[in-house]
Amino acid sequence: MSDVADHAHGEHPVVPYGLIFGALMVMTVITVAASRVDLGGKGLNVGLALLIASIKGGLVMAYFMHLKFEQRIIVGIAMLPFLLAGVLVLALFPDIVFGQFPIR
Amino acid sequence: MSHAPAVDPVEPAITTVFNGKLAMWLFLCSEVMFFSGLLGAYITLRLGNPVMFEGDQHLLNWKLAAFNTVLLIASSLTMALAVLAGQKKETSKQRMYLLLTALGGTLFLCLKAFEYSSKLTPGHYPEYPAGIFPSTSIFFAFYYTITGVHAFHILCGVIPILGLWKAAKNRDVSGETEMVGLYWHFVDLAWIFLFPMLYLI
Numbered sequence: 001m002s003d004v005a006d007h008a009h010g011e012h013p014v015v016p017y018g019l020i021f022g023a024l025m026v027m028t029v030i031t032v033a034a035s036r037v038d039l040g041g042k043g044l045n046v047g048l049a050l051l052i053a054s055i056k057g058g059l060v061m062a063y064f065m066h067l068k069f070e071q072r073i074i075v076g077i078a079m080l081p082f083l084l085a086g087v088l089v090l091a092l093f094p095d096i097v098f099g100q101f102p103i104r
Numbered sequence: 105m106s107h108a109p110a111v112d113p114v115e116p117a118i119t120t121v122f123n124g125k126l127a128m129w130l131f132l133c134s135e136v137m138f139f140s141g142l143l144g145a146y147i148t149l150r151l152g153n154p155v156m157f158e159g160d161q162h163l164l165n166w167k168l169a170a171f172n173t174v175l176l177i178a179s180s181l182t183m184a185l186a187v188l189a190g191q192k193k194e195t196s197k198q199r200m201y202l203l204l205t206a207l208g209g210t211l212f213l214c215l216k217a218f219e220y221s222s223k224l225t226p227g228h229y230p231e232y233p234a235g236i237f238p239s240t241s242i243f244f245a246f247y248y249t250i251t252g253v254h255a256f257h258i259l260c261g262v263i264p265i266l267g268l269w270k271a272a273k274n275r276d277v278s279g280e281t282e283m284v285g286l287y288w289h290f291v292d293l294a295w296i297f298l299f300p301m302l303y304l305i
Binding site for chain 2: 015017018020021024025028031032035045046049050052053056057060061063064065070071073074077078080081082084085086088089092093096097098099
């Protein structure tokens with residue numbers, strides 16, 4: 001596996017891990033605090049929670065998983081399933097969420 | 105220092121990325137679909153039938169889960185530092201951070217077991233005197249399935265991390281550490297989405 005080690009040794013970008021960790025902590029606090037505040041509409045609460053979670057996730061992927069420093073092909077491969085999953089879930093909304101088929 | 109037996113290096117599929125890293129990313133893509141299926145089903149069903157899900161979420165211990173979130177993010181930090189130390193060939197630092205990461209994951213699992221224990225035994229919740237099981241309600245079916253499957257992923261991460269901790273003493277495992285690091289960050293990522301969806305909102 002020396003080939004593996006050589007490639008790994010080639011890149012160690014300087015990443016402010018502590019800073020990113022701090023940002024993630026702050027956003028966790030915000031997530032909890034925001035959920036305790038009723039934004040007067042379930043959709044807004046869900047939307048805000050998902051937004052904050054996405055930002056946190058983005059930070060983890062960009063800095064901890066080094067996507068910010070990776071080849072574009074890897075970023076593309078990593079992003080694709082989120083798109084597909086989003087389509088998969090949203091495609092079910094017309095029937096199950098907005099539709100006339102209540103689950104009994 | 106003993107060296108790994110010489111192996112013919114396999115030509116990388118993408119020349120700038122070593123095969124192991126590419127393979128792990130492809131695997132993580134399938135894992136995204138896996139968790140999205142579960143979480144997506146929960147979101148879709150709950151948005152479509154909110155009445156069916158009412159009344160159960162407040163029984164969950166969100167404070168414990170919030171601590172677990174902090175714990176997992178901290179373990180992601182130690183994992184990233186382990187990868188960095190491995191790349192710089194600072195083996196003892198790498199091993200220390202690997203051990204800390206494994207400890208974080210193990211503590212997460214212990215807290216999860218504690219979280220389940222009061223639910224699975226009768227008499228702790230007046231709303232469900234017989235105990236809370238996956239069959240109790242659709243909310244708890246999702247709760248147990250999603251958190252259970254996630255906890256299993258944590259377990260499947262802790263074991264290789266301990267393996268790396270052991271192997272790093274004898275040879276260069278920086279590449280493998282990076283691969284396992286990607287997996288570990290993903291499991292943290294999954295929890296970052298799971299926590300608000302199941303416990304808070």
